[in-house]
Amino acid sequence: MGVVALADVAAGPSMGFLPLMAVGPAFAPLVGGWRRTAYVGGTALLLCLVLGWYDDMTTLRRGSVVVVSVVGVTLAGLVAVAMRRRREAELDSVRSIAEAAQRVLLKPVPKLAGRLRAAVSYTSAVAEARIGGDLYEVVAAPQGVRVIVGDVQGKGLEAVETAALVLGAFREAALDEADLVAVGSRLARSVDRQLDGEKFVTAILAEVSAHQVTFLNFGHPAPMLVRGGGTVDLPEPESYALPLGLSAHGTVDPQPYHAAFLPGDQLLLYTDGIIEARDGGGRFYPLTERAHLLKEDDPESALDTLRQDLLQHVCGPLQDDAAMLLLRYR
Incomplete structure (x- = not known):
């Protein structure tokens, strides 16, 4: 408005800059x-009146049209503004409900589970979303600490719905079944009954007990074991099952x-969003080469360092x- 006022004064009434106010x-x-x-509108109206008087437009129809405009x-x-504020309030309400639902679905994992310390890092590909199609859970069962990390096909609300289904089935089976194979079988039956079409979920189940970890892999990337001496292992099954x-x-x-x-070892379970992340040259993220980033004493800080590097x-x-x-281990 200041530029328009200066231009109008400099050019005079013949150029007609005043409507741009x-x-x-x-x-x-x-x-x-x-x-x-209201303040900006009042300032614009005042400038129009002053410049209209300066340009001798007070009696002209054009000056009246500018003021009315x-x-x-x-x-x-x-x-x-009133409509925008109302929509912002509605959006805030929906967002708070969505965040509450997301916290219920992916609850914070216990920092201490049995003899283990646990930490989680999750980055959603959907802007302003805390969760998406990846899932995780840690359950301290009588047989040992049982965990799951999975990746649902697709993104968006449908993926979140499927993740909720898998997590609900795992949380129930992990506490009821005697061994990890029974947990996997029950989980597979529950998912088969409720998934439609060609939807699928890759997942890896693990059970830690007596200085040994047992894995059950449903088409998921191999876990990474970082030994106390710094060496890295990627335990894989003899043959992969379908998701x-x-x-x-x-x-x-x-x-x-x-x-x-x-004790002294670290077990990292992850989804393919980690190892398939590419840089500008199309190179995949070298996770095994970054294992040394997990050396910090606090597991949450170690995961945050790895995430920042990713x-x-x-x-x-x-x-x-x-x-x-x-x-x-603690």
Whole structure:
């Protein structure tokens, strides 16, 4: 508005810059409330009256039209502010409900589970979302600490719904079943009954007991074991089973396999959003080469360091959800 006023004074009444004064009240609702919009509109109206008198337009129809235009745009801006505030309130309400639902679905894992310390890092590929299609859980059962990390096919609300289904089935089975194979079988039956079409979930189940970890892999990336001496192992089954939800294809059930897990070792379970993250040159994130980043005493700080390194690798937002679950002995 100041530029328009200066241009009008410099050019004189012949150029007719005065109608551009309505641009100020038009943009005011985008950046402020009703007080600011009214203030900008009042300032524009005052400038129009002063410049109209200066240009000797007070008796001309054009001057009246400019004043009416500024008043009309200001009133429209006040209405727009009221509508924007109402929609912002509705959005805040919906967002608070969504965040509450997300906290119920992916509850914070216990920092201490049996003889283990646990930490989780989750980065959703969906802007302003805390969860997506990845899932995790830690359950301290009588047989040992049982965990799951999974990745649902797809994104958005449908993926969140499927993640809720898998987590609910695992939380119940992990406390009821005698061994990890029975947990996996019950989980597979529950998912098969409720998933439709070609939906599926890759998942890895683990049970830690007596310095040993047992795995059950449903088409999921191999876990990473970081030994106390710094060496890295990727325990893999002899043959991979298909993901959960695809048992109709007549595949064999996954077979359990074991690995030593001693004090001083670290077990990292993760989703493919970690190892498939690419940098600008198309290179995948070298997770095993970054195992030394997990050396910090606090497991949550160690995961945060690894997550920051991942974000630096991709130089931007992740294209897929990325979840990591770290287990250590106390």
